[in-house]
Amino acid sequence: MSAIQAAWPSGTECIAKYNFHGTAEQDLPFCKGDVLTIVAVTKDPNWYKAKNKVGREGIIPANYVQKREGVKAGTKLSLMPPEQRHYTTDADGLCTRLIKPKVMEGTVAAQDEFYRSGWALNMKELKLLQTIGKGEFGDVMLGDYRGNKVAVKCIKNDATAQAFLAEASVMTQLRHNNLVQLLGVIVEEKGGLYIVTEYMAKGSLVDYLRSRGRSVLGGDCLLKFSL
Numbered sequence: 001m002s003a004i005q006a007a008w009p010s011g012t013e014c015i016a017k018y019n020f021h022g023t024a025e026q027d028l029p030f031c032k033g034d035v036l037t038i039v040a041v042t043k044d045p046n047w048y049k050a051k052n053k054v055g056r057e058g059i060i061p062a063n064y065v066q067k068r069e070g071v072k073a074g075t076k077l078s079l080m081p082p083e084q085r086h087y088t089t090d091a092d093g094l095c096t097r098l099i100k101p102k103v104m105e106g107t108v109a110a111q112d113e114f115y116r117s118g119w120a121l122n123m124k125e126l127k128l129l130q131t132i133g134k135g136e137f138g139d140v141m142l143g144d145y146r147g148n149k150v151a152v153k154c155i156k157n158d159a160t161a162q163a164f165l166a167e168a169s170v171m172t173q174l175r176h177n178n179l180v181q182l183l184g185v186i187v188e189e190k191g192g193l194y195i196v197t198e199y200m201a202k203g204s205l206v207d208y209l210r211s212r213g214r215s216v217l218g219g220d221c222l223l224k225f226s227l
Contacts, residue, residue, distance in 0.1 A: 007045065012038040013175075014050075014065040015118045028058025033122060033146065035183075036065060068118035070173030077165045078107035079193060110165050111187040119172050121145065121184035121196055128152060133204075137164065145196060150183060155193040168195050 008014070014036050022029040028050060030036060039049040039057055050065075051057040071077070114120040126145050133140035137160045143152040155161045171182035186194040202208075209217075 007041045008038045008048065008067060010038055010040055013068045014038065015068055016064060017066050018064050020061060020064050022058070024059070026059050028052065028056060028060050030060065030064075033125065035068075036060060066118045068172075071113055071117050071119075071169035075113060075169065076107040077110040077113055077169060079110050079161050079165055079187065110185075110193075111189075114168075114172075114185045114187060117172060119168075119182070119184050121186050121194075123186050123188065123194070126150075126152070126186065126194070126196065128154070136160070142199065143196070145183065149199040149201075151180075151197050151199045153193075153195040153197075155195070161193045164193060164195060168193075171195075171197075 016030045016032050016034045016036065019031050020027075020029055028036075030052060034052060036050045036052055039051055042049055042059065046062050047059050048062055048065075049057060050060045111120070126143055129142045129144060131139050132142050132151070138154045138156045141152045141154055143150045153164065155164045168182065168185050175181065180200060181198045183196045183198060186192075186196065188194075209222075
């Protein structure tokens with residue numbers, strides 16, 4: 001860690017960039033892609049005390065993890081750039097084929113931004129199991145990500161997907177016990193969008209309130225749901 005970099009406070013969420021097996025009893029081993037939470041700064045600024053998702057605590061190297069940050073408010077993300085040039089010119093004026101389409105000026109490629117902020121997931125580690133909901137935008141599926149049940153919004157590659165990019169970027173900034181937690185986002189090269197969240201086994205709160213929930217819940221409970 002650089003000496004000028006501010007220490008991450010307790011509660012900071014970070015994601016592992018590499019595997020760490022640990023060499024001492026106090027070390028906390030982890031695998032690339034694991035999400036860890038900072039518990040405290042150690043005397044050595046190159047190491048933190050952290051805990052994993054099951055609550056085990058230990059020491060981790062700072063340069064093996066990346067701080068998770070919310071996508072900056074106002075950032076214009078591009079899933080399917082309106083301006084796509086497949087050729088450009090190099091320094092000698094020769095025509096050169098671009099590997100990726102050119103992103104429209106004033107926007108940021110969504111894939112790059114979610115990776116930069118620590119929210120990009122690996123499609124190879126996601127298994128889509130069964131459809132648990134359908135909508136005009138696409139399907140909601142039960143999935144498995146690194147051995148954990150997750151819910152996955154599979155967004156169709158059209159204009160609707162752009163609106164869901166905005167939703168996902170807002171979710172990177174939110175964490176509350178009463179909110180479904182975003183786990184990460186996958187943006188495919190062809191423009192497919194997958195929003196991965198924690199799986200709520202008892203279903204949708206909206207569906208519950210629209211059905212039997214109205215008859216069994218009082219005003220106080222409904223008020224608490226809104227807070």
